[in-house]
Amino acid sequence: MNKPANQPNQSANAKHTGPPEDAKTGYGQRSEHMTTSQGAPVRDTDHSLKAGPRGPVLLQDHHLREKITHFDHERIPERVVHARGAGAFGQFTSYGTAESICAAGFLEPGRVTRVFSRFSTVVGSRGSSDTVRDTRGFATKFYTEEGVFDLVGNNIPVFFIQDGIKFPDIVHAAKPHPDLEIPQAQSAHDTFWDFVSLHTPAQAHAIWQMSDRGIPRSFRMMEGFGIHTFRLINAQGNSCLAKFHWKPKLGVHSLTWEEAQLTSGADPDFHRRDLADAISSGHYPQWELGVQVFPDDGSESFEGIDLLDPTKIVPEELAPVQPLGLLELNENPSNYFAETEQVAFHPGHLVPGIDVTNDPLLQVRLFSYIDTQLSRLGGPNFSQLPINRPHAPINDTFRDGMHQQYIHEGIAPYKPNSLDGGCPFMAEPGSEAQARMVDFPEAVTEAVKERAEPVGFSDHFSQARLFYRSLTAPEQLHVQQGYSFELGKCSSEEVRKRQLQCLANIDEELCASVALALGLPAPQPDEEVKDMAPSPALSQVGQQWPVDGRVLGLVVSPETDLELVRRLKDEAMGLNLRVLLVAADGGKLAEGLPVDRSYLTARSVEFDSILVVGRHRAAPTAKVPLDTKAGAAGDHAGPEMLDPRVGLLLQETFRQSKAVAYTSPELEQDLAKLAIPAGTPGFEHQDAGQAVTWLAGQMALHRVWQRFGG
C-alpha cells in the first residue's frame, strides 16, 4: 500500500527527522493560541508597537517585522510556462493488461497507486483566465512503490516544435509582446502568427489549437497525451515503443468561442471551479490510461510515420489505444500553494519498465524541468516538499543545500562505503531484477556530430490536413472561425498573408473561408498537398457520453409550483446531473430549495442545458438589468413581456447550440420575438414529466450540432 502524500520516507542509513514529520499541518499551526513563528504567545497582532498611540513605529517590534517580512516573501516565481493550473489527488488502478509489454510495478494487475494531477493553460500568467484559447497541460504524478513516475503531457497530441532548442522561441512568440506585456494569455497576436507561419512544423499544433480542442468545456472532458514515443521494457528485457493516451470517461467536449469569451469575464476560474465542484459533489472524474504500441525494430517509424517526430500522431485506426488502467481524481487539494503550486513534474521521473527515446524534444525536456525548478522552488531540495516526496524509501546520498528538511544521520553519504551500511544496490549486477532496472541497452549508431534533423521531419502540413479532414462540418466551421478571429487580430498584413499560404498547403476550402473573412485573396498551395485519409477518432461529434456532473439550469418563475420544482430537481440529480436553481431573486424558494443563481447572476455559460418552468413575465418593478445584459432582448422588455434577463439566457443558449426545454407552450411567442425560430432543433416544449430525461438525452450528445451549420 502507498503511504498518504504527507508521510515521510525512511531509508536504510539516513533517518529523516524534523518538521516534515508533520509538514501538512505543520508545528506552527498546532497551537490553539496565536504564536510567533518561534512558538511564543502573541498578545496583540492588530497594533504595531509605537511610541505612544500617535507616535512612530518602533524598530524593536519583532512580531511586526517577522509578520511583514514573511508576507513580503510569500510569492515564488510562477512557472515560466503552464503558470495557471488546478490540481487534484486521486488513484490509478491498473487493469494488469501491460504485463507482456511493461515491467513497471504500478501496472501489475489490480495495483492501486496514489496520484496527483495538475491541469494548466500554457501561455497565461498565474492570475489569467481559465477559458482562453490555448493548449492545456495534463500532468500526473504517480507515487509508485518503485519511485515517482510523472506523465507530463498535454491535451493536444502534437507539439509546436520538433527540437527542444526551439522552445524559448515558440514561448517568446506566444507570450505577450515584451514592450507593453499585452495580450495576456492568448495566441491572437502578431508575434505568435509570425513565428508559426515562419516555423512551419508548428502548423499541426496550431490547427488543433484553433479547433474546439483549444477551448475545453472542462478539464474532466479533455484527452491527455504523452505526445513523445516512450520505450517500454518487460520483465524479460524485451522492448516496444509506445505513446500514452488519457481517455476521459465523460468524452471530449468543448466550449464555443462565445462561451469561452463570456466565461473569461463571468467566471475566470471556470475550469478550476468545475474540477473542484465535481470532486466535492462526488462526481469523480475518470480517465482511462492507454497505449499505442509499436515494434521496437530499429526503424523508429510506423506506417511511414516517424515516431521520434513530436509533431506527428499515429491515427488510432492504424494503432488502436490499448487500455492499461483507470485514473480517478477524488480529493481536492487542501492547500493550493503547498500542493498545486509547489508540485514539480519532470518527464525524466521514470520507473523501471519505462524509458525515453531519442525524440529531440523529449531529450531537451529532460534537461529543462529540473533546471527551472531549481530557481522556481529555491534550491535542490524541492523533492522533499510533501507534494513531491516519493512514497518509496529513498537513499540517494544527496546532502545539505538550501531548505534541507531532513536531519540525515551517519557519516558516509557516498558509495561505496563500509561505514554506513554500504548503500547497497537492490539487486546484484547481472541478476534478473537488475536487468529490469538498468537503462535500456539501446544500440546507438555511430554518427557524425551535427546540427541536423531527420528527413521525415520536413513534412509540416500533412498532419494538419489529416486533422482538418477528420472533423465534421460544424467542427471545421469552428476551425475556420478560430483562424479568422486570431488572424483578424494580427496587425501585420505580411503575417496574415504568410499564414494564409500555410492554410493553402493544408486545405483549399479552409484557406478560402479564412481569406474571405480577412478580406484577402486566397493563395494557391506552394507545396504538394497530400491526400490524407481521415481519422474519425479525432472528431468530437457523433457519440453519446455519460452526463454525470453536467449542469442543468432549472429556471423557475415565481408562480411555479414548489413541489414540481422539488420533483424536477430530484429527478435530475437522480440522473447524476448537477442542478443550479435559477429564480428572479436570490434566497431560497422553500426549505431545501436554495436559489443558486438569480436572474442577475445567472449566465448561460454555466449551464449545459436549460429547463424553463413557467412564463417569466417581467414584473412592473423589474430591476434594470446589468449593463452587460441591457439591450440584448431588444424591444422585448415590458411588464407583459418575457423578463429580458431570461430572454438573454435563452438567446445565448440558442447561439451556443445547447438544448432548452420549456414547460409552458406560450413561451413560443416569446421565442419568436427573440429571433429563435419555431422548430429550432433542441429547443422544445416538453411536459414536465419528460423534460429532464429529454434534456439528459440531448446533453449526452454535448451539443445540438446541427444548429451550428457548417
Ligand code: HEM
Ligand atoms: C511534448 C512537449 C511538451 C509537453 C507535453 C509539455 C508539458 C508541460 C506541462 C504539462 C507542464 C506543466 C507541469 C505542471 O503542471 O507543473 C510543463 C511545464 C514546463 N515545461 Fe513543458 N511541455 C513540453 C515541452 C517542453 C519543452 C520542449 C520544454 C523546454 C525545452 C519545456 C519546458 C517546460 C518548463 C520549463 C515548464 C515549467 C516547469 C515548472 O516550473 O515546474 N516543455 N510542460
